[in-house]
Amino acid sequence: MAMSDYGANDASINRAQGIENPRGQTGSLRRRAAAIAAPITAPVGQAIRVFCWGALTLTAIAATSGVAADSLAQPPEATLESQAVAYVQFRQDVEKIEAIPFTSAETTREAHRLLTGHDANDLTVGWMAYAALIAADTEEFKEAIEDRVKSSRRVRGSRLQGRDALLAELGENPSYGRQLEGAQAAIERVLKMTVADGARIVSLGEAFKQQAYAMQKTSWGKARISPAQTRLSEAHAFAAGRSYPTSPTLPQSDGKGVATPSLASLPGDWSPEWGSENVAGPADATSDAVMDRVLNLAVRYSIGALNPKIIEVYAQNRKANQCLSMSALTLNQCIAATRTPYEEAFCLGEHGLNDVAECIGWVAGPVAN
Numbered sequence: 392m393a394m395s396d397y398g399a400n401d402a403s404i405n406r407a408q409g410i411e412n413p414r415g416q417t418g419s420l421r422r423r424a425a426a427i428a429a430p431i432t433a434p435v436g437q438a439i440r441v442f443c444w445g446a447l448t449l450t451a452i453a454a455t456s457g458v459a460a461d462s463l464a465q466p467p468e469a470t471l472e473s474q475a476v477a478y479v480q481f482r483q484d485v486e487k488i489e490a491i492p493f494t495s496a497e498t499t500r501e502a503h504r505l506l507t508g509h510d511a512n513d514l515t516v517g518w519m520a521y522a523a524l525i526a527a528d529t530e531e532f533k534e535a536i537e538d539r540v541k542s543s544r545r546v547r548g549s550r551l552q553g554r555d556a557l558l559a560e561l562g563e564n565p566s567y568g569r570q571l572e573g574a575q576a577a578i579e580r581v582l583k584m585t586v587a588d589g590a591r592i593v594s595l596g597e598a599f600k601q602q603a604y605a606m607q608k609t610s611w612g613k614a615r616i617s618p619a620q621t622r623l624s625e626a627h628a629f630a631a632g633r634s635y636p637t638s639p640t641l642p643q644s645d646g647k648g649v650a651t652p653s654l655a656s657l658p659g660d661w662s663p664e665w666g667s668e669n670v671a672g673p674a675d676a677t678s679d680a681v682m683d684r685v686l687n688l689a690v691r692y693s694i695g696a697l698n699p700k701i702i703e704v705y706a707q708n709r710k711a712n713q714c715l716s717m718s719a720l721t722l723n724q725c726i727a728a729t730r731t732p733y734e735e736a737f738c739l740g741e742h743g744l745n746d747v748a749e750c751i752g753w754v755a756g757p758v759a760n
Contacts, residue, residue: 471524471692472638472652474706477517480635481509481747482588482660489595493602496616499735502599503622503726506743508630511715518751519685519706522581524641524652525663526689529580531573536693537649539571554648554694561687565705566679568686577689578682580663582755587666589752592744594667599740606733616735619727626726649693678754681708714750718742 484505491498526532540554551559560567568574606612616622639661641652654663684705691697725738 470638471520471527471688471697471702472641474516474520474702475524476635476638477509477513478521479517479660481514481517482665483636484508485592485595485744486660493606493736496611496614496732499732499739500622502739502743503735504626504629506722506739506747507626507719508633510630511712511719514715514747514751515708515712516702516706518711519681519688519708520702522584522685523688523692523706524654525581525584526577526685527650527692528652528654528663529573529577532571532577532686532689533573533649533651533693535572535574536690537647540648540694554696557690557694558696561690565687566683568690569679569683571686571690574686577686581682581685584663584666585752585755587664587668589748589755590667591665592748592751596740596744596748599736599744603733603737603740606736612733612736613731615730616732619729623723623726650695651693678710681754684708708754710753711750714753715747718746718750721746 488502488505491501536557539557542556543552545552545556549556549559639657641650641657654661659665684707688697688702688705691701722738722742725742726735729735729738
């Protein structure tokens with residue numbers, strides 16, 4: 392494929408980063424409304440058409456640019472928990488927006504501020520880190536890691552055993568985690584979380600789109616609001632001033648040399664069950680590369696073998712990152728064409744929520760429809 396989810400060869404990345412190596416269709420998550428009672432006004436449609444040029448431009452830039460592993464910035468904290476915070480904060484913002492009643496123009500203003508306050512790369516890395524925690528928290532996968540750590544089986548051509556042998560195999564073959572017993576169970580758990588989260592986000596997105604029609608019958612929903620540039624500047628100032636909440640302290644070991652995050656013991660927005668319960672499954676991964684990276688991170692987390700470079704290299708999902716960047720562009724362009732709260736509501740539902748759900752959920756395949 393023209394754009395690999397792996398990017399550079401992982402063995403090459405390992406060598407470049409000094410990482411251990413002893414041997415040397417996008418599935419849409421949208422539920423389109425079956426019938427539309429009233430047309431969305433022209434400015435919103437114009438903004439959507441304007442986006443086509445911007446999306447093509449971004450695609451061209453992305454297709455011709457690459458990121459060298461040795462140019463990656465070091466995160467302030469090299470833990471999966473600290474990286475996953477970005478994704479959990481998006482969940483928290485969805486919860487806040489769900490709780491806001493549609494009673495005034497401040498509803499769409501607050502939703503706009505919250506949805507703009509997420510960086511595409513941070514959200515992508517956050518999902519990858521959280522997915523890895525889900526995998527590491529899968530009982531069958533954890534037991535397989537424990538067995539491999541205790542095993543006396545050596546890596547061919549070396550004397551490495553146990554944990555060292557496992558690290559050597561991960562360094563040599565980035566998809567080695569898939570060979571462990573329980574890997575499929577871990578993947579299925581990640582996909583289930585992804586589909587369920589997407590369904591909850593899309594449910595809110597569709598609610599905003601439906602409210603866009605209902606708001607046209609209210610005086611405040613049709614009233615002129617502040618200029619678009621003022622609203623955009625306000626939202627971006629809010630985003631610039633945000634900080635991520637402190638990551639929770641997760642268990643480091645279960646006494647057998649293998650850590651488990653015990654996500655079920657954390658607050659609801661960290662729970663694997665945060666998403667909607669009304670989803671069809673099981674889902675099938677549409678990117679082995681992304682799942683291989685998730686499993687690789689999960690194994691390394693479990694045996695305490697993560698560092699900043701490892702996380703930066705493996706917590707990548709280029710397709711999601713580019714998609715999220717484009718959805719942010721679309722949202723800005725759509726908001727720029729709005730004059731009333733009801734128009735804002737449509738933009739936020741379609742581009743601030745539905746598009747984000749699709750960008751994050753593409754790995755789960757067509758079952759996410």
